[in-house]
Amino acid sequence: MSVTVYAPPTPHFVGDGFRVHNFIPGMIPEGMARMDPFLMLDYNSRHYFPPAATPRGVGVHPHKGFETVTIAYKGRVAHHDSAGNSGVIGEGDVQWMTAGAGILHKEYHEEAFSRQGGDFQMVQLWVNLPARHKQTPPGYQDVRKADMVRVPLPANAGTVEIIAGSYEGQTGPAHTFSPVHLMNACLHAGGTASFTFPAHYHTALLVIEGQVKVNGDALVPADHFAVLAPGTGSFSLTADAESTVLVLSGEPLREPIAAYGPFVMNTREEIVQAFAEYERGAFGYLAE
């Protein structure tokens, strides 16, 4: 089989605002190295949050050594960080935060969305930084749906919307520190999209909406995650219904991974050091 399909595991809450299924590394027997450079993928499948006076979310917490990428499919999310960046993303938008040398941030449902309540559907992906970039200054990229590059598919099959990396010679807006391709395949019923990435990349897909077949065979229903076998360079997706599929492919860094809570470094010593930096306030200040 060229693809392994994972059903969504039982969700858990991150803070009180994100009800997530953890696919990477939780569902994958080989752990974080299997999808390197993608360290973590939490998926908030569509969930209705009732109105709340106080926005739900996750309070101030640190990160160091990697990037957090939040993709909003339903609902609105607000972000503030100790580098002075803030933003609100809505349906189809992406926030790409580089924790780099160290940052504090908080992630909440946007206020008006909170007061109204509504359907919420998000992905949070952690993308590792190469060792030589782990001390890069923190950064924030606000990638609006309107800024993404849209590639129409042949035979009116739909569109590929590039967030980062490239598809069919066109390149998306997000900057990455190592080769990463991240895109939404928006397919009409019966439509097919073909993808070719270098065969040594780690490639997977998450069905956000609808249902697809990989290579005309392996069925991937909504909210399911599929990991392509190592060495798979090319594959196709055919939609059984109007579908949205998040496709991720990245060149493995093949560097040691020392991960502890919100920090991802290369050695245990660097993790100890990250905690010391955090304790002494080196990541700046952010009000609750």
Ligand code: MN
């Ligand atoms: Mn965070």
